Amino acid sequence: MEFSELIRTGRAQAELLRGPEAPPLRGTLCVTSHHLLLSPGTEASPDLWLLLLRSVDSIEKRVAGDSGTITLRCKDLRVLQLDIEGVEATLDIARSIEGLRLGDAWHFHPPERYYQRVARETNAWRLSEVNEDFSLCPSYPRALIVPRSVDDHALARSAGFRQGGRFPVLSYHHAPNGTALLRSSQPLTGPQKRRCAEDEELLRAVLVGARPGARGFIIDTRSAQAAKQARMTGGGTEAKAAYPGWKRLHRPLERGRPLQESFVRLVEACGDLEQSMDRWLSRLEGCRWLEHVKEALSTACLAAQGMEREGACILVHGAEGTDSTLLVTSLAQLILDPLSRTMDGFQELVEREWIQAGHPFQLRCAHSAFSHARPKHEAPTFLLFLDCVWQLGRQFPLSLEFGEGLLLALFEHAYASPFGSFLCNSEKERGLCEVRTRTHSLWSGLNQPKEQRKLRNPLYALNPLAIWPSVEPQSLRLWQGLFLRWTRPPEPSETAWEKVWQIVTDSEKTEGSA
Amino acid sequence: MEHIRTTKVEQVKLLDRFSTNNKSLTGTLYLTATHLLFIDSHQKETWILHHHIASVEKLALTTSGCPLVIQCKNFRIVHFIVPRERDCHDIYNSLLQLSKQAKYEDLYAFSYNPKQNDSERLQGWQLIDLAEEYKRMGVPNSNWQLSDANREYKICETYPRELYVPRIASKPIIVGSSKFRSKGRFPVLSYYHQDKEAAICRCSQPLSGFSARCLEDEHLLQAISKANPVNRYMYVMDTRPKLNAMANRAAGKGYENEDNYSNIRFQFVGIENIHVMRSSLQKLLEVNGTKGLSVNDFYSGLESSGWLRHIKAVMDAAIFLAKAIMVENASVLVHCSDGWDRTSQVCSLGSLLLDSYYRTVKGFMVLIEKDWIAFGHKFSERCGHLDGDPKEVSPVFTQFLECVWHLTEQFPQAFEFNEAFLLQIHEHIHSCQFGNFLGNCQKEREELKLKEKTYSLWPFLLDDLKKYLNPIYNSQSQRFTVLEPSTVSFNFKFWRNMYHQFDRTLHPRQSVFNIIMNMNEQNKQLEKDIKELESKIKQCKNKQTDDILTKELLHSIHPESPTLKSSLCFKEQTLLPVNDALRTIEGSNPTDNRYSDYAEEFSKAEPAVVSLEYGVARMTC
Numbered sequence A: 001m002e003f004s005e006l007i008r009t010g011r012a013q014a015e016l017l018r019g020p021e022a023p024p025l026r027g028t029l030c031v032t033s034h035h036l037l038l039s040p041g042t043e044a045s046p047d048l049w050l051l052l053l054r055s056v057d058s059i060e061k062r063v064a065g066d067s068g069t070i071t072l073r074c075k076d077l078r079v080l081q082l083d084i085e086g087v088e089a090t091l092d093i094a095r096s097i098e099g100l101r102l103g104d105a106w107h108f109h110p111p112e113r114y115y116q117r118v119a120r121e122t123n124a125w126r127l128s129e130v131n132e133d134f135s136l137c138p139s140y141p142r143a144l145i146v147p148r149s150v151d152d153h154a155l156a157r158s159a160g161f162r163q164g165g166r167f168p169v170l171s172y173h174h175a176p177n178g179t180a181l182l183r184s185s186q187p188l189t190g191p192q193k194r195r196c197a198e199d200e201e202l203l204r205a206v207l208v209g210a211r212p213g214a215r216g217f218i219i220d221t222r223s224a225q226a227a228k229q230a231r232m233t234g235g236g237t238e239a240k241a242a243y244p245g246w247k248r249l250h251r252p253l254e255r256g257r258p259l260q261e262s263f264v265r266l267v268e269a270c271g272d273l274e275q276s277m278d279r280w281l282s283r284l285e286g287c288r289w290l291e292h293v294k295e296a297l298s299t300a301c302l303a304a305q306g307m308e309r310e311g312a313c314i315l316v317h318g319a320e321g322t323d324s325t326l327l328v329t330s331l332a333q334l335i336l337d338p339l340s341r342t343m344d345g346f347q348e349l350v351e352r353e354w355i356q357a358g359h360p361f362q363l364r365c366a367h368s369a370f371s372h373a374r375p376k377h378e379a380p381t382f383l384l385f386l387d388c389v390w391q392l393g394r395q396f397p398l399s400l401e402f403g404e405g406l407l408l409a410l411f412e413h414a415y416a417s418p419f420g421s422f423l424c425n426s427e428k429e430r431g432l433c434e435v436r437t438r439t440h441s442l443w444s445g446l447n448q449p450k451e452q453r454k455l456r457n458p459l460y461a462l463n464p465l466a467i468w469p470s471v472e473p474q475s476l477r478l479w480q481g482l483f484l485r486w487t488r489p490p491e492p493s494e495t496a497w498e499k500v501w502q503i504v505t506d507s508e509k510t511e512g513s514a
Numbered sequence B: 001m002e003h004i005r006t007t008k009v010e011q012v013k014l015l016d017r018f019s020t021n022n023k024s025l026t027g028t029l030y031l032t033a034t035h036l037l038f039i040d041s042h043q044k045e046t047w048i049l050h051h052h053i054a055s056v057e058k059l060a061l062t063t064s065g066c067p068l069v070i071q072c073k074n075f076r077i078v079h080f081i082v083p084r085e086r087d088c089h090d091i092y093n094s095l096l097q098l099s100k101q102a103k104y105e106d107l108y109a110f111s112y113n114p115k116q117n118d119s120e121r122l123q124g125w126q127l128i129d130l131a132e133e134y135k136r137m138g139v140p141n142s143n144w145q146l147s148d149a150n151r152e153y154k155i156c157e158t159y160p161r162e163l164y165v166p167r168i169a170s171k172p173i174i175v176g177s178s179k180f181r182s183k184g185r186f187p188v189l190s191y192y193h194q195d196k197e198a199a200i201c202r203c204s205q206p207l208s209g210f211s212a213r214c215l216e217d218e219h220l221l222q223a224i225s226k227a228n229p230v231n232r233y234m235y236v237m238d239t240r241p242k243l244n245a246m247a248n249r250a251a252g253k254g255y256e257n258e259d260n261y262s263n264i265r266f267q268f269v270g271i272e273n274i275h276v277m278r279s280s281l282q283k284l285l286e287v288n289g290t291k292g293l294s295v296n297d298f299y300s301g302l303e304s305s306g307w308l309r310h311i312k313a314v315m316d317a318a319i320f321l322a323k324a325i326m327v328e329n330a331s332v333l334v335h336c337s338d339g340w341d342r343t344s345q346v347c348s349l350g351s352l353l354l355d356s357y358y359r360t361v362k363g364f365m366v367l368i369e370k371d372w373i374a375f376g377h378k379f380s381e382r383c384g385h386l387d388g389d390p391k392e393v394s395p396v397f398t399q400f401l402e403c404v405w406h407l408t409e410q411f412p413q414a415f416e417f418n419e420a421f422l423l424q425i426h427e428h429i430h431s432c433q434f435g436n437f438l439g440n441c442q443k444e445r446e447e448l449k450l451k452e453k454t455y456s457l458w459p460f461l462l463d464d465l466k467k468y469l470n471p472i473y474n475s476q477s478q479r480f481t482v483l484e485p486s487t488v489s490f491n492f493k494f495w496r497n498m499y500h501q502f503d504r505t506l507h508p509r510q511s512v513f514n515i516i517m518n519m520n521e522q523n524k525q526l527e528k529d530i531k532e533l534e535s536k537i538k539q540c541k542n543k544q545t546d547d548i549l550t551k552e553l554l555h556s557i558h559p560e561s562p563t564l565k566s567s568l569c570f571k572e573q574t575l576l577p578v579n580d581a582l583r584t585i586e587g588s589n590p591t592d593n594r595y596s597d598y599a600e601e602f603s604k605a606e607p608a609v610v611s612l613e614y615g616v617a618r619m620t621c
Helices: A087-102 A108-120 A152-160 A199-210 A224-233 A256-271 A277-287 A289-308 A326-336 A344-354 A381-395 A404-415 A427-432 A442-446 A449-455 A489-513 B085-099 B118-126 B131-138 B172-177 B215-226 B244-247 B274-288 B293-304 B307-326 B340-352 B361-374 B396-409 B419-431 B440-448 B457-463 B512-540 B547-558 B562-568 B594-603 B607-620
Strands: A013-015 A025-031 A035-040 A049-052 A056-064 A067-074 A079-085 A127-128 A145-146 A169-174 A179-183 A216-220 A246-250 A313-317 B008-016 B022-029 B033-039 B044-049 B052-056 B066-072 B079-083 B144-147 B163-166 B188-193 B196-202 B234-238 B264-266 B331-335
Touching: A013 A087, A013 B085, A025 A087, A035 B052, A035 B396, A056 A087, A087 B144, A108 A127, A108 A169, A108 A344, A127 B172, A127 B547, A145 A199, A152 A199, A152 B033, A169 B066, A179 A199, A179 A216, A199 A313, A199 B066, A216 A289, A224 B079, A246 B052, A256 A277, A256 A381, A277 B293, A277 B307, A289 A313, A289 A326, A289 A381, A313 A326, A313 A449, A326 A344, A326 A381, A326 B457, A344 A442, A381 A404, A381 B131, A404 A442, A442 A449, A489 B188, A489 B512, A489 B547, B008 B033, B008 B274, B022 B085, B052 B085, B066 B085, B079 B085, B085 B264, B085 B457, B118 B457, B131 B361, B131 B512, B163 B215, B172 B215, B188 B340, B196 B307, B215 B234, B234 B307, B244 B307, B274 B293, B274 B307, B307 B331, B307 B340, B307 B396, B340 B361, B361 B396, B361 B457, B396 B419, B396 B457
Parallel strands: A179 A313, A216 A246, A216 A313, B196 B331, B234 B264, B234 B331
Antiparallel strands: A013 A025, A013 A079, A025 A035, A035 A049, A056 A067, A067 A079, A127 A145, A145 A169, A169 A179, B008 B022, B008 B079, B022 B033, B033 B044, B052 B066, B066 B079, B144 B163, B163 B188, B188 B196
């Protein structure tokens, strides 16, 4: 359910009693998705009164005549009383608070939520629950966004033709020109070059849905040779003749063990404080991490450019479609979509494109860089994503609503977390382990007001344009805040950050009072 | 003007330096007496000062025209294609002549006229007063005095007239010592640390050869160590690698023998010479200029150029110097060979670490005037102002600026000035637009009558102060009195904004600096407004006027705030336009970037085949 639907009423006139010591406050009461807000009339003090809904422990309502009273008992032992004008308003506000105070971020249902956005933009897509019981694809969520003209039966056939059942689904709809970004796994063409009519139809329907005569590009994140070789083991790539209108591009991205080794070698190099300049530079080169950053970013730019400039639809896949595929689709969205660069939008992006999309966090993040165990399934794909986002943030320091703090937190929590968000490898496993009922969501942890100063970018201002980063080696930098976090003195940069915050809040304050 | 044969060429193409598919802008090229100017079809102007040109190259004729590559000392590289070879040849010849002047009098500074009268010009030159600066340090005092030994440049031509020496060092000792030092550059005071009563002194190498001694020189060093009442031991830092210093002994020069000097501790710190530095920068620029540079090639090029290694060596030496004074309370004597390159680097950087005054805008100017200009860093030779020996050119001062930049990165709140300030100074050591950096020593500058014929750079920088201020500077913080930077290798980064300052596409597309600067400005303005209003309200209340008036007042000011607010939201404001080295473009264009070249692939048939063809093509040719 959409959060905002829980808000029954916009506003009402109310008086707030805060106990015997504090004077009562009169003003307009508002309920937002996380806060209860009381804004006093102009003549009184200009301060807003704010209460985090999650801190409400219990709520009690009484109605008498044409007004009502709501008593809120908070987790910090405060008791507050609201006298509200109007019976209907009282009941609405009570219901809103009731619904929202329990509402924590587990109530995010990104497929549905994102679909609502897509549905507002176009009619070409529908939400399919064909994977309701995870039988078609164990690594996909229950609901998926697919072309409206393709029925569930065809989806099932297409799923049979794709590795792990990951048939092409919508990742992002680019409203300005109606193009679509899709992701899937490799087709199971095999040595016999098998075909699947429903799969071909699905991709054809994507182009038709976008606009007449639209073209499509398939970005295969493997080299042409690797894709060819995959045929021997039953995989492969789309044959040109079978998918008219679609062209294939190969952009090999590093994955799996070599990527993990790159990470390990970088961290090793960063741990050596005594090494000479030459040794450091040669190790930085030798680990190839920044090369991977560059490749990931430029592939994402290629995808984004295909949509924005060429007006083409883009399908991204590698082999399983759970690693480098997600890297490319999520970065392309950050580049194109201003909403995904907001605090909420970015969290939703991570939830939708990584957690729900079935990136196997449990396997990939079982060990980090120091483990002596021989890596099996470990790979820092998600970290590579965060690094690329950090590079975007450095090149567009005003365009991301979140700061380095959020990226660091996501890195930490992906590897070890008291929260449940990154547990398990897929939605199916999360269901079986009852993650939603037995753990807390990371997002509700992060969205505490006291965390905000660390996580937010004080200089953020909405930038409606696409952000095209430079991918020249001179423009990419080692993410010192992460890789040298424990080896360099953090103090000067932290106090500088504090200073920036102070200037920004001062500026808000002075503007407010002027 | 006699060098200019063609003043205007149309239909000239300016190639994008990093594009692999030869993207270009078409426009008109103009040649003036001082500048080369290119105006493209969007009316964007690119000005290149002749003095900034380091090299001009005419490449082999192509079908589209004659390529002309110009490399500038401020690291701008432009690649023109001139349609007709004749025009190209004319421009090439003119630029060769104009960029390399034979006489000082032909330099821009002698014709530059900013419309100031003589008294303003003089005031500008008096802005920095070194006598004032020594007073600030606390000299003369009971241990140090002003010596008149070099008043007529008789002892050392490359030193300034005013020199500070230990009070107990007599003139015969000074004269004797100067005869034992290369170019007569005997030990003198560079910086005096008042709290520690310790001194930084500088000189050139001793002419010791294998066994020569000089009692006066030994006495002078002893006088320096005696001038420090706390620690009798002093350090002698030879900033050269030991091998180089030893090689100098064969030429009758060399370094101090610890046995002959009492109470000294001798130390090599291993900074390479000007020739190594020159070729290191050359290598660095070659790597950076490569089209389609891969990350690996970039880092292996950065490594093999050795540039960051040299920067670290300078920084390490300065830290050693600062520690000797702060931790051991010892005075330090610094020298290299002639004592005007590495010695200037280490002394100035060491003082900057020790004294927060040098981290202010004014203080930094003073530091440059003192340790670089007055003490005879050969700016004209090192920057190649005149057509001279190319082997004398070396980026010694650039390295100093880069070290300062690294410090600003490590201590973002410790400096009153920002990166743009450093870049602007770098621009002007080569521009020859102002007199400060012309000539190689004070004597030469006096002979050129620079103070009468040219202008000083500093007042012009101060006029534009807003551009150069660090918005998060914290002058109060006690922690920043002495900087203790970390020189772990990974703290050294490639200074993109210097070496690619004109390659717009490589830079961040949004400037935090401008935003914060504006916010700060507006905060101050608004706070002032608030104060004014409050005082007006008070006045009104005193006068017992009714509060309608107050309300009116409040309303009268209200229309102001929305405009301020909206100006804050627009990031493309022009309130503080820093020179075009600091970019403030919002958003960006995918065609700016190299991945746009991939876009061609969108129109290619089957990429698999294409890449195969590439492979074949490479193998056959």
